[in-house]
Amino acid sequence: MKALAVVTLLLAAPLAAQTALPRLAYTQLRDHDQERQARALMETLRCVVCQGQSIADSDADMAGEMRALVRQRIARGEAPEAVRSWLIARYGDYVSYAPPLRAATLPLWLAPLALLALGAWLARATFRRR
Amino acid sequence: MKRWLVWLPLCAFGIIVAVIAWGLWQPADRTVRSALVGRPLPDFVLPAIAPGKPGLASADFRQGSPRLLNVFASWCVPCVAEAPQLLTLKAAGVPIDAIAIKDTPGDVAAFLRRNGDPYARVGADAHSRVQLALGSSGVPETFVVDGKGVIRAQHVGDIRAEDVPELLQALADAK
Amino acid sequence: MTAETGLAALWLAAALAALQVLLGVIALRRNMPQAVGAIRAVAIVQGALAAIAMGALIRAFLDTDLSVVLVAANSHSMKPWLYKFAGAWGNHEGSMLLWVTILGVAGAAVAKFEHRLAQPTLVATLAAQAAIALGFYAFLLFASNPFARLSPPPPDGAGLNPLLQDPGLAFHPPTLYAGYVGLSVAFSFAVGALVTRDVGPMFARAMRPWVLAAWIFLTLGITAGSYWAYYELGWGGWWFWDPVENASLMPWLAATALLHSVTVLATRDGLRAWTVMLAVVAFSMSMIGTFLVRSGILTSVHAFAVDPRRGSFILVLLLLYIGGALALFGARVGSVRQGKLFEPFSREGSLVANNLLLTVILGIVLIGTFYPIIAAAFDIQLSVGPPFFDSTAGPIALLLVAIMAAGPLLRWRRDEAEALIQRSFPAIAAALFAGVGVFLLGGPIGVLPLAGVALAAGLAVASVAPLAKRNLARAPLHLWGMVIAHLGIAVSLAGMAISTAYTQETLLAVGVGDPARIAGYTVRLEGVRPLVSDNWSALEGRLAVTDESGTRFVLRPQVRYFTTPVTTTNESAIATMWNGQLYTVLGALGDDGRWQLRLWWKPFVTLIWLGGAMIAIGGALSLVGHQYRLWRTKQRAEAFA
Numbered sequence: 005m006k007a008l009a010v011v012t013l014l015l016a017a018p019l020a021a022q023t024a025l026p027r028l029a030y031t032q033l034r035d036h037d038q039e040r041q042a043r044a045l046m047e048t049l050r051c052v053v054c055q056g057q058s059i060a061d062s063d064a065d066m067a068g069e070m071r072a073l074v075r076q077r078i079a080r081g082e083a084p085e086a087v088r089s090w091l092i093a094r095y096g097d098y099v100s101y102a103p104p105l106r107a108a109t110l111p112l113w114l115a116p117l118a119l120l121a122l123g124a125w126l127a128r129a130t131f132r133r134r
Numbered sequence: 135m136k137r138w139l140v141w142l143p144l145c146a147f148g149i150i151v152a153v154i155a156w157g158l159w160q161p162a163d164r165t166v167r168s169a170l171v172g173r174p175l176p177d178f179v180l181p182a183i184a185p186g187k188p189g190l191a192s193a194d195f196r197q198g199s200p201r202l203l204n205v206f207a208s209w210c211v212p213c214v215a216e217a218p219q220l221l222t223l224k225a226a227g228v229p230i231d232a233i234a235i236k237d238t239p240g241d242v243a244a245f246l247r248r249n250g251d252p253y254a255r256v257g258a259d260a261h262s263r264v265q266l267a268l269g270s271s272g273v274p275e276t277f278v279v280d281g282k283g284v285i286r287a288q289h290v291g292d293i294r295a296e297d298v299p300e301l302l303q304a305l306a307d308a309k
Numbered sequence: 310m311t312a313e314t315g316l317a318a319l320w321l322a323a324a325l326a327a328l329q330v331l332l333g334v335i336a337l338r339r340n341m342p343q344a345v346g347a348i349r350a351v352a353i354v355q356g357a358l359a360a361i362a363m364g365a366l367i368r369a370f371l372d373t374d375l376s377v378v379l380v381a382a383n384s385h386s387m388k389p390w391l392y393k394f395a396g397a398w399g400n401h402e403g404s405m406l407l408w409v410t411i412l413g414v415a416g417a418a419v420a421k422f423e424h425r426l427a428q429p430t431l432v433a434t435l436a437a438q439a440a441i442a443l444g445f446y447a448f449l450l451f452a453s454n455p456f457a458r459l460s461p462p463p464p465d466g467a468g469l470n471p472l473l474q475d476p477g478l479a480f481h482p483p484t485l486y487a488g489y490v491g492l493s494v495a496f497s498f499a500v501g502a503l504v505t506r507d508v509g510p511m512f513a514r515a516m517r518p519w520v521l522a523a524w525i526f527l528t529l530g531i532t533a534g535s536y537w538a539y540y541e542l543g544w545g546g547w548w549f550w551d552p553v554e555n556a557s558l559m560p561w562l563a564a565t566a567l568l569h570s571v572t573v574l575a576t577r578d579g580l581r582a583w584t585v586m587l588a589v590v591a592f593s594m595s596m597i598g599t600f601l602v603r604s605g606i607l608t609s610v611h612a613f614a615v616d617p618r619r620g621s622f623i624l625v626l627l628l629l630y631i632g633g634a635l636a637l638f639g640a641r642v643g644s645v646r647q648g649k650l651f652e653p654f655s656r657e658g659s660l661v662a663n664n665l666l667l668t669v670i671l672g673i674v675l676i677g678t679f680y681p682i683i684a685a686a687f688d689i690q691l692s693v694g695p696p697f698f699d700s701t702a703g704p705i706a707l708l709l710v711a712i713m714a715a716g717p718l719l720r721w722r723r724d725e726a727e728a729l730i731q732r733s734f735p736a737i738a739a740a741l742f743a744g745v746g747v748f749l750l751g752g753p754i755g756v757l758p759l760a761g762v763a764l765a766a767g768l769a770v771a772s773v774a775p776l777a778k779r780n781l782a783r784a785p786l787h788l789w790g791m792v793i794a795h796l797g798i799a800v801s802l803a804g805m806a807i808s809t810a811y812t813q814e815t816l817l818a819v820g821v822g823d824p825a826r827i828a829g830y831t832v833r834l835e836g837v838r839p840l841v842s843d844n845w846s847a848l849e850g851r852l853a854v855t856d857e858s859g860t861r862f863v864l865r866p867q868v869r870y871f872t873t874p875v876t877t878t879n880e881s882a883i884a885t886m887w888n889g890q891l892y893t894v895l896g897a898l899g900d901d902g903r904w905q906l907r908l909w910w911k912p913f914v915t916l917i918w919l920g921g922a923m924i925a926i927g928g929a930l931s932l933v934g935h936q937y938r939l940w941r942t943k944q945r946a947e948a949f950a
Contacts, residue, residue, distance in 0.1 A: 026261045030896060030905045032816050043814070050692045052166045052271040056551055056607075058694070061544040063879070065236070066271065069262040094269030096169040101694025103680075108689050112680050116701040119672040123665040126139075130579065130661055132650040140642050143586060144635040150597065150679065151628055157606040157682040158620045166690070 028075040029068030035079070042075045045084040048101045049074070049091065058101060165290045168269030168277075175203075175283050176267040180257025183234050185243050190231050190257030196283040200308035202228055202301070203277040204253070205265060207235040208245035210273040216292035217249035223298060224252040228305060231255045235265055235273055276301070280308035312377050312456040315365025319406075319456075322358035322413060323446035325351050326439040333436025337504065342428035348435050349420040355439070356417025363397075363410040366455050370397040375462040379403060379455050385468040387844045395479040396469045401603065401619075402455035404482060408599065409445045411490040416442060419494055425515040426498070427507055434494075434501030441493055444626045452622045468844070471871035471878050477537035481530060485557060488527025489595035492564060494519040496592035499585045500634055503641045508581045513574035516588070518932055520571060524564045525928040531557050532921030543879035543894050545812070545909045547917060550698040552607035555678045556598030559671055563591035566667040569660050577657050577721065579648040582638075583664065589638060593631040594671070600627060606682060652723045659716035666709040673702045703757050710764045710802060713795060714771035733771060740767030754810040761806030769799035786934025794927025801920025808889070808914040818903040828910035829857045830891060832864075837895070837904065845871045847880070850895040850904065854884065866895040890914050 033039040046060035051067040059067040059074070070091075077087045091099045103109040170176070175192045182189035195201055204220065206213040224230055232253045234242050242256065259265055268277065271290075278287040278301065287304040289297060329351045336344035366379075370393050375381045383400040384393060392399075398407040416438040423431060449455065498516045502508045534557065539547040548554060567587040574584045601607055604620035651657045677693045684691050718732045730737075744763030747754060754762075772795035776784055815827040825832045833853045840847040847867040855861050864882035871878070884891040889912035896905025 024900050027818070030816055030907070031818060032814070048694065048696045050694065057549070061542065061546050061549070063543070066262070069266060072261065073263070073266055091266075092169070094169055094267065095166055095271070096269075097689070097691040098166055099692070101692050102696035103691050103693055108684060108687070109680075109691065112676065112693065112697070113701075115676045116669070116673050116705070119669045120705070123669050127661050127665045130583075130648075130651060131653045131658070137643070140582070141639045143590070144632065144639055147593070147631055147635055150675075151624070151632070153679055153682050153686070154597075154600070154604075154606065154624055154627075156686045158604060158624060160686070 025065060025068040026072040028072040030071075033075050033079050038078050039075075041084050042078040045078070045087060046071055046074055049088070050099050050101050052095055052099060166271045167290060168285070168288050170269050170285050171288050173285060175277075175279060175285055176264070178257075178264045178267065180233065180259055180264060182256065183237060183239050183242050183258035184246060184251075184253065184256040185239070187253065188255050190233060190255045192283060194231065194255060195279045196281070198281040199229070200278060200280045200286070200305050201254075202230040202305070203279050204230055204232040205235060205268070205270050205273055205275045205277075206232055207273045208237050208241040210235075212292035213245075213274045214249055216274055216294075217252070219293040219295060219298055220252040221250045222295075223293075223301065226302065228302070229254050231257075233257050233259045233264055235259050235262055278304040278308055311365050311368045311372070311374065312458065315362045315369070316454070316456040318358045318362040318365065319446065319450060322355050322362065323443060323450060325355040325358065326413075326443040326446060329355060329439035330436050330443060333432050333439065336432045337429065337436070340429075342432060345428050345432050345435075348432060352420035352435050352439065353417045355442070356413040356415075356420075359410040359413030359442075363406055366403055366406055367394060367397045369456075370394065370403075373466065375464075375466055376458055376460065378457045378459045381459050381463050381466045383469055384466040385844060386465055388469060388474070389843055391476065391479055392469055392474050395482075396473075398482050399469050399473045399478055402449070402453045404486075405445070405449055405453050405603075406455050407483065408486055408490055409442065409449060411486050412438075412442050412445060412493055415491055415494050416497075419497075419519070423515065423519075425511065426501075427505070427511065430498075430501045430505045430507050430512065432501075433504040434497045437497040437500040437504075438493060441497070441630055444629065448619070448622050448626065452619045468871070468874050470874070471845070471869065471876040472541060474844075474871075475537065475541060477533065477541070481533045481537055484526050484533060485530030488523050488525075488530050488564075489557075489560060489599065491519070491523025491526055492560060492592040492595050494523065495564075495567060495588040496634065499588035500637060502585060503634075503637050503645075506641060506644055508574075508585055508645045510575050510578050513571045513584065517568075517571050517575060518935060520564060520567055520588075520591075521928055521932045521935075524561070524568055525925050525932065527557070527561050527564060528921060528925040528928065531561060532918050532925070535921070536918045540881050540883060540892075541878070543881050544907075545814075545892050545911060547914070550677075550695045552678050553602050555674050556594075556601045559674055559678075560591055560594040560598060562667050562671040562674070563587055563594050566664045566671075567591050570664050573657050573660050574648070577649060577651070579651060579657060580661070580664070581645050581648040582642045585642065585645070586638060587664075587668075589631070589634045590671075593627075593634070594675075596627055596631065600624070601678075607678070654719070654726065654729075655723050656716060656719045656721045659712055659719050662712050663709065663716065666705055666712065670702045670705055670709070673705070674698065677701075699757065707757070707760050707764055710768055710798065713798065714764070714768040717775050717791065717795070718771060732774070736767040736771035736774065739770040740764060742766065751811065758806040758810035761802050762810075765799045765803035765806060768802070769796055772796045772799060786937060787931040788934075790927045790929070790931025790934055792927070793930060794924045797920045797923030797925075797927055799920070800916050800923055801918075804913050804916025804918075804920060808911045808917070811912045812914075813910040815906075815908040817906055818899055818901070819906050820903045823903075825906060825908060827891070827908045830910070831855045832893065832906070832908055834904060834906065837898075840867070845869045848895070850906075852882065852893055852906075854891065864891070864893050866893045868895055868897075885915060888912060 033042060047058050049059045051057050051059045051062040051064055053064050053066045054062045059070045074087055088100055097104060103112060105113055175195055177192045179191040180189050220230060230252050234256055237258060274292055276289040276293060277285050280286050286308040289301065329348060332344060332348050332351065336342065369377045369380050370384055373380060373384055373386045373393065379400060379402050384396050398404045419438065420435060495516060502512050535547050570580045570584045570587055573580045600623050677697055680693050681691060714736055715729060715733060718729060740763040743766030744759060747762045748759060772792055775788060776792055813828045815825055817825055819825055819834050821834055821836055823834065835851045835853050837848050837850050840849045847869040849865050849867045852864040853861060854864055862884065864884055866882040867880040869878045869880055879894050881892055881894045889910060892909040892911055894907040896907060898904055
């Protein structure tokens with residue numbers, strides 16, 4: 005039975021990349037502050053090959069490479085937002101879970117304020133005037 | 135309460151239905167395209183990986199005539215499927231360079247032996263660094279690069295027979 | 310034969326639903342509310358038939374009857390018993406059948422147990438419920454037949470998605486669906502009341518227990534789903550603002566608002582139109598949510614059993630039901646007499662604010678979820694994720710928590726600011742104490758988590774305040790319900806804030822025998838061994854963990870390889886301590902012979918789900934308390950008579 009298990013394991017190994025993922029895909033930066041910055045950034049970057057996961061939550065190879073890239077750039081002293089811009093320049097806004105503020109996203113960012121205002125105005129009608 | 139206000143929920147729902155209907159009948163193109171189309175290739179220098187072929191650098195694309203840049207890997211199944219189309223393009227006189235993603239020399243050599251070898255140069259991108267710099271999200275992908283090193287078009291996924299004329303047209307436009 | 314029995318039951322149920330609608334319309338037209346007896350009977354039989362159809366499908370899955378297409382496509386003879394059973398709804402057709410079954414059963418329950426609602430309104434309500442059921446029966450029969458046969462049957466089935474092969478599948482979808490679809494009762498009540506123009510405190514009292522029951526299930530379903538995703542996806546996240554999660558959150562927000570507005574309507578005869586609106590919106594959100602999940606319009610990690618082809622059918626149903634109800638609302642609500650007006654500074658004032666903020670959060674989630682589709686229509690690709698929702702819905706939710714703390718301390722009708730400040734002094738002190746304490750002792754913390762900890766402490770104290778100076782044994786059960794539910798929010802919020810701020814992470818590659826350290830624990834990989842089960846094989850790591858006091862225990866995370874279909878999953882191994890969880894995941898084997906290991910220390914993370922359970926328990930106490938009081942009143946009335 006054990007032999008069978010091992011054979012199944014070998015067969016089940018998906019057709020995947022021939023080279024291992026870089027170390028930083030699955031290990032942390034030594035510097036705690038930098039790692040914290042990298043982690044926070046990774047949570048807001050979208051894995052471009054997954055079904056709606058951040059690169060911080062994905063086992064996809066591509067997500068691993070992106071994590072390594074983020075960590076390397078942060079370790080080199082780049083600001084997290086500079087790394088985000090670098091990726092947006094290559095993959096478009098899609099790659100960032102934080103929609104950058106521009107004409108196309110203005111309605112999105114204004115919606116919460118508009119809803120609050122509308123709600124307050126509606127609620128006023130249910131109150132007795134003093 | 136204002137009269138028109140009671141119709142507001144219905145209007146909001148109308149918008150939701152319109153959005154859903156749009157999403158349903160015009161399914162959004164989910165392919166993530168590179169934002170670099172129309173911009174120069176990022177700078178890179180990649181070591182050789184295929185037997186008897188030089189590695190690849192961005193400078194190789196600034197030699198005056200358009201070339202194809204194929205991003206592939208020996209472990210990728212659709213890359214096998216597009217191999218005949220790449221050979222057709224090569225036969226039509228199109229110069230093709232490649233970047234092998236996360237690959238080993240032995241595997242690349244075997245892949246080229248089995249599926250034909252359309253490439254002039256092959257660079258090894260062991261950790262997808264150049265792939266990420268290109269805004270490429272998978273293998274295979276093919277970029278049309280003009281003689282000044284500017285990316286003019288991107289094809290995501292394997293090249294089917296019906297895509298060949300399109301690519302030839304893009305190459306002609308890039309002249 | 311099982312499949313044919315199921316199909317026949319489904320057709321009969323559909324026919325009875327049609328009859329139920331017809332009877333309802335005739336009874337309302339001819340003004341013969343006495344027909345209600347017949348309609349009740351039809352509704353009960355219809356619900357029973359739907360349940361029989363579901364039972365037949367479960368039977369086919371348990372028997373692995375491969376001549377049924379659905380079983381062949383989604384099951385496998387080697388699958389453990391539990392997943393054959395729960396696998397019945399781990400696919401598109403089966404989950405839709407479960408949905409419709411709950412719809413039918415909910416209608417039957419109303420027919421059997423509802424005796425407070427005015428008869429004409431009850432007739433209209435049952436007709437509306439049957440009309441909804443009819444559409445979804447038609448959807449099943451014409452576009453998603455779960456009982457279709459396959460000839461010849463294949464030698465074995467294709468298997469169930471391995472991510473779903475978890476005890477969670479037996480619990481999470483049925484509870485969540487009971488919540489989603491249970492809200493249909495509130496929807497039908499609202500439609501019924503709009504038809505008969507009878508919206509008032511009696512209507513609210515009749516509707517309240519139905520809303521509460523659905524809300525309890527919804528709360529349980531979301532809580533269970535969150536914990537399932539937490540341990541199954543293998544990265545320690547418990548909420549991703551993913552479209553499917555948002556789809557379950559939106560009906561919950563609407564139902565929570567409804568639960569409070571219905572109380573205002575029942576006790577103070579206010580918020581009439583608003584309550585009716587919320588009842589319509591809550592179930593509309595359930596339907597839109599189900600649709601989002603089923604259609605695959607939005608990408609999600611949790612979207613299983615996706616099928617875009619049937620989307621148009623459901624869209625038409627949505628258009629008919631939601632559009633119809635909202636049009637009826639627009640046409641009729643003008644004739645619903647305006648409810649009473651309130652003083653802003655009062656219990657009902659705080660409930661209005663609660664409703665307003667819940668609805669604003671609902672709107673934000675709705676817009677944020679749909680925005681990528683809207684943008685795609687203009688050829689813009691973008692993603693809306695956690696940073697957007699956290700920064701917009703987060704602060705509003707915290708404001709809501711502050712109002713939640715103050716609400717129960719306020720008097721009905723009219724109150725004074727000074728009195729409130731005096732009454733909430735202990736809560737304010739607790740919030741300041743917790744906030745300052747965490748800030749000084751806990752290490753660096755973000756603004757939102759810090760505010761979360763402080764508000765959680767304040768809310769916890771404020772929640773139990775209504776019990777202060779009362780004889781606890783004599784405090785009514787529904788008051789206990791409110792206290793525990795509000796306390797549950799505080800507990801959950803504390804868990805979210807603390808685990809977000811102070812989670813520790815260690816990611817590394819270790820050889821066998823190497824120690825790894827995290828949060829005072831030493832974790833040593835002692836070995837990895839292969840393992841086989843019915844339908845998967847696995848590599849299991851043996852992690853020896855030692856804590857600071859020298860206590861040792863073993864954790865066994867696995868990498869599982871499923872054969873049908875071929876998939877790899879990470880099975881995390883979690884140790885639960887009083888003050889948090891140690892979460893371990895075994896990763897891949899590297900070229901250098903070392904194993905990747907992912908370790909997290911998540912302080913007080915369990916409070917998140919404990920709080921969720923408390924919210925549901927509070928709801929249940931309130932439900933039982935109200936019903937008990939009703940029963941007692943009835944008993945007394947009979948004793949006097």
